[in-house]
Amino acid sequence: MARHEETTVENTYRIAVMGGTGPQGKGLGYRFAKHGHAVVLGSRAAEKAQAAADEVNARLDGGGVTGAANADACAEADVVLLAVPYDGHDELVASLPLAGKTVISCVNPLAFDKQGPHGRVIDGGEGSAAESAQRIAPDATVVGAFHHVSAKNLWAEEEFLDHEDVLVCGDSAEGKAVVVELARCVTGRAGIDAGRLRLARQLEPLTAVLISINKAYKTQSGIRISGV
Amino acid sequence: MARHEETTVENTYRIAVMGGTGPQGKGLGYRFAKHGHAVVLGSRAAEKAQAAADEVNARLDGGGVTGAANADACAEADVVLLAVPYDGHDELVASLPLAGKTVISCVNPLAFDKQGPHGRVIDGGEGSAAESAQRIAPDATVVGAFHHVSAKNLWAEEEFLDHEDVLVCGDSAEGKAVVVELARCVTGRAGIDAGRLRLARQLEPLTAVLISINKAYKTQSGIRISGV
Numbered sequence: 001m002a003r004h005e006e007t008t009v010e011n012t013y014r015i016a017v018m019g020g021t022g023p024q025g026k027g028l029g030y031r032f033a034k035h036g037h038a039v040v041l042g043s044r045a046a047e048k049a050q051a052a053a054d055e056v057n058a059r060l061d062g063g064g065v066t067g068a069a070n071a072d073a074c075a076e077a078d079v080v081l082l083a084v085p086y087d088g089h090d091e092l093v094a095s096l097p098l099a100g101k102t103v104i105s106c107v108n109p110l111a112f113d114k115q116g117p118h119g120r121v122i123d124g125g126e127g128s129a130a131e132s133a134q135r136i137a138p139d140a141t142v143v144g145a146f147h148h149v150s151a152k153n154l155w156a157e158e159e160f161l162d163h164e165d166v167l168v169c170g171d172s173a174e175g176k177a178v179v180v181e182l183a184r185c186v187t188g189r190a191g192i193d194a195g196r197l198r199l200a201r202q203l204e205p206l207t208a209v210l211i212s213i214n215k216a217y218k219t220q221s222g223i224r225i226s227g228v
Numbered sequence: 229m230a231r232h233e234e235t236t237v238e239n240t241y242r243i244a245v246m247g248g249t250g251p252q253g254k255g256l257g258y259r260f261a262k263h264g265h266a267v268v269l270g271s272r273a274a275e276k277a278q279a280a281a282d283e284v285n286a287r288l289d290g291g292g293v294t295g296a297a298n299a300d301a302c303a304e305a306d307v308v309l310l311a312v313p314y315d316g317h318d319e320l321v322a323s324l325p326l327a328g329k330t331v332i333s334c335v336n337p338l339a340f341d342k343q344g345p346h347g348r349v350i351d352g353g354e355g356s357a358a359e360s361a362q363r364i365a366p367d368a369t370v371v372g373a374f375h376h377v378s379a380k381n382l383w384a385e386e387e388f389l390d391h392e393d394v395l396v397c398g399d400s401a402e403g404k405a406v407v408v409e410l411a412r413c414v415t416g417r418a419g420i421d422a423g424r425l426r427l428a429r430q431l432e433p434l435t436a437v438l439i440s441i442n443k444a445y446k447t448q449s450g451i452r453i454s455g456v
Binding site for chain 2: 117121169194202219
């Protein structure tokens with residue numbers, strides 16, 4: 001696979017962000033809108049979503065980002081980003097019209113105790129949020145990605161998060177291709193094909209490691225893959 | 229924590245490598261010996277261990293690396309590196325004299341099927357090889373590290389694997405400090421404190437992601453942490 005050589009097809013998507021008022025969802029929505037995609041931020045309450053959209057539009061100097069209740073935001077979208085907490089995730093996914101859409105999960109099922117963060121065990125260690133979404137929405141194409149990009153950096157001024165890589169896992173080559181390209185909005189580079197959807201079991205809780213590093217080094221750490 | 233500013237205390241360790249005839253063990257043993265540590269490669273059969281030691285010494289232009297049966301190799305060591313396959317891991321650990329020693333686990337419990345590599349589920353998702361070693365050898369100080377460095381790169385000519393980071397997890401600050409310093413032999417930089425020992429649950433199977441990337445991109449990928 002030639003990561004740096006592919007002809008860039010500049011597809012423009014209608015992207016709905018579930019959890020669009022949270023830092024990860026709002027930050028990714030901002031980056032997608034900045035690069036020409038039509039973004040709708042979703043939230044449980046339409047007016048909260050609209051307030052987040054106004055905030056993004058102010059950053060973009062008028063960007064046309066809109067806000068809507070989650071399911072309404074999905075209705076017209078080609079691509080749906082799940083950027084919601086893991087608590088309530090399954091119920092939310094079940095309530096959304098996702099059939100036929102590319103669904104990106106950046107959900108990180110984490111738990112915290114006095115030892116710090118760690119991965120939550122899903123389906124006895126043989127599952128992940130992304131796999132749950134695929135099971136609940138079998139007619140969607142679920143792809144795992146954007147788990148590790150720092151929300152703080154997403155909302156910052158720098159043009160690209162060029163010290164970070166977006167790892168993309170999924171069972172559909174077409175679905176992964178869409179997300180590998182969308183990663184360019186964030187890092188300025190294609191995302192990295194990280195294998196099958198079940199590797200979300202590894203990617204999701206890796207965020208616990210980054211949070212630990214952030215605490216120890218007082219930084220915003222990210223993942224970069226060398227050799228690609 | 230000041231990763232680049234600490235005064236380097238040049239401790240020299242007696243390091244025993246369990247699984248010293250495998251590519252990861254032999255490669256790490258080579259790097260440790262190259263930087264002045266006294267290395268004994270261990271294997272089930274002493275003569276196989278000695279053959280691997282001869283091979284390392286040839287690379288080092290005479291390095292004093294020796295070979296011995298696993299338990300004999302451990303006897304005089306300050307630091308024991310577990311670089312063995314996960315099958316048989318627990319039995320091996322139980323057979324070794326590890327009390328009072330710093331034990332580094334780079335064991336990657338992986339499984340492979342037609343979908344490629346994935347992490348093996350240990351203790352229903354609430355365990356890891358490193359945690360198993362700590363439970364079996366409660367008087368040792370177990371640290372997880374060196375899971376992701378490419379065996380091929382370890383054995384190559386380049387002075388340092390400076391595009392890779394060594395992630396170090398453990399519950400003992402002293403144990404982690406030893407390993408954070410030993411990482412310099414491999415990458416030329418201090419290792420990164422990645423948090424508590426239980427985060428080995430996240431670090432060990434991440435190797436499945438790197439193997440998937442290696443296959444897709446025909447490369448030797450590695451992990452680099454940005455922002456540290």
